[in-house]
Amino acid sequence: MKVRVESARCQGHTLCAMIAPGVFELDDIDGHAQPINERVPGELRQQVRDAARSCPEQAITFEVDRTAAPASNAARL
Template structure:
């Protein structure tokens, strides 16, 4: 799995951080998504998929291997 985030599309809702905190974070100044791990371990796959589905801005893209 490989993850991409579109910081321009991100609205800073924080759903990704709440859903997959090992993979996503937010910038302190504007709450825009920060990707901590673009190729997370398999144990994080379900949370990452949920985060992508739950992103209200559609700013997370998941590429399955």
């Protein structure tokens, strides 16, 4: 899974960092979230989904790796 935060949409509500502290960090200057790493380990994937669902600005997007599928799937919640 790859995760991204659209910086133009993020308003620094910090919910993602509270839900998935191993995935998201907050910028010291503006408080906006950013992924610690673009690739998310398998054990943290549900936290990414929960964080994306909880984001009031819908700034979190993720792409699930599907080895059996010919094309990748992008998701926005």
